[in-house]
Amino acid sequence: MEADITPEALIRRASTIGGRELDRFREAGGRVVGYSCVATPRELLDAAGLLPYRIRALGSTARELADARMSRFNCSYCRSCLQLGLDGTYDFLDGLIETNGCDHLRGMFENWQHDRSPGFFHYLRVPHLKNEDTHAVYLEELELLRAALRDHFDVPISDEDLRRASARQERVRAKLEQAQGLRDHDPPALSGAEALALSLLESAWPPTEFEALLDRVLASRRRASITGRARLLLAGSATDELGLLQAVEELGGLVVSDGLCYGARAFWRESVHAGADPLRELAAAYLDDLLCPRMFDDYERRLAFLRQMARRAAVDGVVLVHNKFCDIHGVDNARLRIDLEAEGTPALVLEKEYGAASDLGRIRTRVQAFIERLRR
């Protein structure tokens, strides 16, 4: 295996904000736009020649600047992201796209915009329901985003550009699904931490470079085999903490599948949309496949998605994680646990502080006890 794609190297490369590939892209005159929520169609930015960069905190726990703005009743993940926005770490961004993902996220963006205004700022308003009216509204929102990008960056986005970007994204998605296939194997050929690393790199690197890397990783892992005590599915709130997955896997809990918005939920597509208008297709696909608890009247689909992922990977149990004060995942996890347990799938709800190393001991104990419960 080449040195730059070993599991350790992948995780190391995904553990930095920025990085060589991003620097090269910027040095060549490329512009980078930050976004936070999976409801943001990356294809629209890619079609404009902009690099969509998904904001992350990577387990960072420094929050003093953010705490002066938000409060201890706000989720620590959002506060960590805000901290990185305010301390200049994200100054490489040429713009920001806000979405109404949750109450904490909206607060994070408002403070970020106010205290350290990026050159470009756009609020992409995503409906909370899926019906004929909201599909039309979301399409309008994407039209507005397209116009805002065009006006600010002086880049027209034609339907042809959009089709090209969509085709590329579909190709990458299909390859990420292949990577998921490697986890479905028994024993798995790709660890949960590696899969999360790939997903993090996908939303940070220029698409061509990432696709090349992904091809190499897929080719190199085909015969790999990872052993552990139990096969787990990890689902829940925004989790970009590679260290958390590594800690769980060190205990023998192989994260063979996930329902994380930095993971499978970011690339999994259920719906099929084809038509003459690429923006309309994009709007329909993003809204229909938005498997996030911020959506309403859609719980059954979220549950079905987890069931499907659990079945594919033949998991022994499900770990449902959320950050303290995360209402949307906190409540959804309570319901998911009841439903999964009723179906005979053991489920553990893990509430945690984002990125807190001091919390890791408690998390280890609980995961260990859960693995014992699975009689593994």
Added chain:
Amino acid sequence: MNETLHTPIRDGLFDRLVQLADVITALPDQLSDEEVAGLRRVLPADTARAIGAAFEPYLRRGSVPFLKLAARHVQQARRARAEGRKVILMPFNFPPEVILIFRSAVPLCCEVITTLGVAVLEGAGERYWDEATALGLPDFLCSSSTIELGSILSSRDFRPDGLVQSTAGACDANSKVHEFVSLHLGIPQFFIEKPADSSARSRAHQRRYFRRFIAELERFTGETLDEGYMRQVLELANEATDLWYEFYDLHKFTPCPVPNLFSLFSYGTRFTSWGQRRAVDALRAMTDLGRERLERGLYPAEEEIARCVWLYTGYYFDLWGLFNWMESRGITYLHDALSLFVPIHIDTTSKETMLDGLAEAVFDYPMTRTMGAGSMSLSWIEDMVHFIRDLDANCAVFSGHHACKQTWSVFSRVRDEITRQTGVPVLCLQGDSWSRRITTAADLRGQLDAFVGSVVARKRRRAARRRRRQNMFKTDS
């Protein structure tokens, strides 16, 4: 054996409130001091304290109609099934008149039931919160809804026929816990989406969403809205709206002639009964009493020291120990973000104008309007700066209800801007507005006292000295 021993105990929040409601509605409209004293002796301690707060002689005449209104809101839901009507449980940020325009449905406001429960029932609703968390719901949800919903989830309480979901995008805690109840108990949910800005485009979307919502309710109730009946309800709502503006204006006088508790009662009225005769009666009683006190120059303390606008919610678990105590110390609770609901006059010309008016009312309702706005902080700042100036407030208080994550996420900006634009000091408290477990009333009183004594009163004295000096210069010249 005594048969009553075998009667199953209905100890849900709603059922316990119904029992108290039966006592309240049986009371005469005019109560003497002796009757109030007798009543307090027979009621449990927590209930007696809350009822006592509302029955203080200086506000009793305005309180009785409100307490009867609240009692009838509960009784109306209890009777509904026998009358062939459906009970729709709705969050506080939804106008009850939208349900009342249906002959076959009655609204029940979740947060009002919780508030009544924590304010007047022995045990302050804590057991229902525990029921909810025992199911695995997180302990950082909002007690305002979770206490009542916890009681429903226990399956030992009244079960509504349907739920309104109107908080998505304005409050995650509220919207998610309602969804949980719907899924857990199989109660149908009706959604109304709120576009995240107030542009003309968004308002047009809202009108479309609202019609979809109404169509779903029509299917659920099996009733097609009747224009004549709608008009009847909305004309009563408009009557209440006119009175509210009169009620609001009374707060502009110094000292404020309107007792502190009436601010809470005004939104209790809005959130349960707008569109019913009893809302008009309750508001009229409060407004009349306020006007009379203005004419007689009455105020509960020797002087009014602090005129507070509460920036979001208040604290509701000890009415006597907080609302009444404040005014006994010269601290006026002018309004909070919930009582500043700014009702609109609905055009009753046609069914379409009425539906448009109701869609507008939903759009601009408390919390939805600010926390569901394109910018929470800007919308909140704009509203509060306006009200602080309009009501001549000299301080502001943020209750810091810990479940309001959306307000907490932008509060520091709001505090800075309010102080910069209006010059009034802002106190930030922390606690749970519906639970005494987090910060006690005694602790809150201590913090309010210190703030008013060391910041507001001192500022006021400095301003008075400055005015005196300016007057002296004017006299000299």
